[in-house]
Amino acid sequence: MNKTRLPLSQVYRLLEPGPVVLVSTAGPRRPDVMAMSWHTMMEFEPPLVGCVISGRNHTFDLLVASGECVLNVPTVELARQVVGCGNVSGRRVDKFERFGLTAAPASKVGAPLVAECYANLECRIADRRLADDYNFFVLEVVQAWIDRSRKHPRIIHHQGKGVFAVDGRILKLPSRKK
Numbered sequence: 001m002n003k004t005r006l007p008l009s010q011v012y013r014l015l016e017p018g019p020v021v022l023v024s025t026a027g028p029r030r031p032d033v034m035a036m037s038w039h040t041m042m043e044f045e046p047p048l049v050g051c052v053i054s055g056r057n058h059t060f061d062l063l064v065a066s067g068e069c070v071l072n073v074p075t076v077e078l079a080r081q082v083v084g085c086g087n088v089s090g091r092r093v094d095k096f097e098r099f100g101l102t103a104a105p106a107s108k109v110g111a112p113l114v115a116e117c118y119a120n121l122e123c124r125i126a127d128r129r130l131a132d133d134y135n136f137f138v139l140e141v142v143q144a145w146i147d148r149s150r151k152h153p154r155i156i157h158h159q160g161k162g163v164f165a166v167d168g169r170i171l172k173l174p175s176r177k178k
């Protein structure tokens, strides 16, 4: 076996599941947007998404205060802005302005959509019982938007420290499951 020990601090890099998303929230002064890759699907319909948003992040406070956010799915063209949104806090900076992102009105929540993203999921908090101990929120998607004109959107997956895997080949196999 040609393997060496992997530091436990790096385990997440192997299991980090879905694409990196941008979480947008409404705020009293201005909206905020942060990068997030620690999320997981929990139910098909209504769609439930579990996610970890650190209590140190401004987004945590805005999400708890409003009960709402939007999960925006960026493609590789937005990778630099994603890293930017994941490295500065909206407490001090208007990230929409700094990173040239457009806040568009959502239909069911007060948080804005990030217009440049391939898809946008309007969410409300369904359960926050694990938020105090684990920063874990269960979000219910109440409205979803997608840009169907983009046939091969290349979404990005975080591998830690600014390294991303970019979606490429599509493999389509027969399956009875969704």
Ligand SMILES: Cc1cc2nc3c(=O)[nH]c(=O)nc-3n(C[C@H](O)[C@H](O)[C@H](O)COP(=O)(O)O)c2cc1C
Residues within 6 Å of the ligand: 020, 032, 033, 034, 035, 036, 037, 038, 039, 052, 053, 054, 056, 057, 058, 059, 060, 082, 083, 085, 086, 087, 088, 089, 090, 091, 158
């Ligand atoms: C690729 C990437 C993924 C990230 N994933 C998460 C995450 O899943 N949860 C989290 O709390 N922070 C995550 N972060 C860090 C936040 O995006 C970062 O702390 C951000 O500055 C918080 O902004 P805010 O204070 O405006 O909310 C990630 C950062 C990057 C660059």
